[in-house]
Amino acid sequence: MTLNILAPIFLFTLTAAITPGGATTLATASGLQYGLGRSIPLIAGIAFGMVSLSVAASVGLASLMLTSPKLHLLLKLAGTVYLLWLALMIARSNRPKTRDDLAKPISFFGSLGLLWLNPKAWAMTMGAAASFSALITDPLHLAFWLGLAFGISAIFSMSLWCSTGSLLARLLKTDRQWKIVNVILGLLLAASIMPIWLF
Secondary structure, eight states: OOHHHHHHHHHHHHHHHHSSSHHHHHHHHHHHHHHHHHTHHHHHHHHHHHHHHHHHHHTTHHHHHHHOHHHHHHHHHHHHHHHHHHHHHHHTOOSOOSSGGGOOOOOHHHHHHHHHTOHHHHHHHHHHHHHHTTTOOSHHHHHHHHHHHHHHHHHHHHHHHHHHHHHHHHHOOSHHHHHHHHHHHHHHHHHTTGGGGGO
């Protein structure tokens, strides 16, 4: 595979993964509350979600999923409820407890569910598969390269956003500052739902 084919794929996936949205807000909130180390399952779940969605899109499964209006509506509703619940949990959070066993970050499967219930992620991976199928005509090769690119980009992006949250945690000194930041992150996550209803 030549660089002039791979470069646009990696540039697209990195741009898609790093721009603010629901997953990046969750990664920032997780870094803020739990630090980078305890957020690794969340990062891995988001990355695996992007890989699996891009593979599904490359082999045509995503288009089947989104061609059914009832299934698409159900996907939107489930994704909206899940994201609103997460936004509420973040907004209601206070300063993290000092004992590690009192706080549980979002799990691998919780963050994987975030991606699979997000029609915006489906549309993004379908768009990538449709766009780059002209460069890579074999669906299995397309699935491999898109999956690899989305996986690497998601790990990099979520780690960056999570590290930003960890850095922010060091700057917060009072309970009031923690509450304000958590409410802002909760509101940003809730606002990230709007594009779901535009697709």
